[in-house]
Amino acid sequence: MDPISETPTDPTDYATLTLTYVSLLGGVAYASRSRSPLERAELVPLTAATFALAKLLGKEKVETWVRAPFVDETPDGRRPKGRGLRFAVGELLSCTRCLGAWSALALVGLRMVSPETGHTVTSVLAASAGNDFLQTSFAWLTARADAEQAKLSD
Secondary structure, X not given: OOOHHHOOOOHHHXXXXXXXXHHHHHHHHHHHOOOXXXXXXXXXXXXXXXXXXXXXXXXXXXXXXXXXXXXXXXOOEEEEOOOHHHHHHHHHHOOHHHHHHHHHHHHHHHHHHOHHHHHXXXXXHHHHXXXXXXXXXXXXXXXHHHHHHHHHHO
């Protein structure tokens, strides 16, 4: 990540994002005070769901419409667009780790405000993360087997 001196941003642009996140986090904390806390067993599916949502928003082609106002996508990679807050949001949308924090906040918030809906959404996204892991593992194993077969053929 480039230092702020090398980006078309100002510290206030990042402060705006931080203030937004902290405000939403405070709202979730406030809304959850009379609700039962998350069970420890929910952390694994929430973690998987957070991964899936962050990856979906930050990497997948189907969500380019979300990133398009903030990110230029070329065959050479992704770069944030514009200046100021627009650029900072483009950086956020280009970072799956950053999106993970926002995704976790959204999913936990949904779980606290509407437990049944939150559970359903988390389940779907966690299953998607499991599928992603299995597909990647299968592709890796297949490529490895093909490479071994090619060595034997030589």
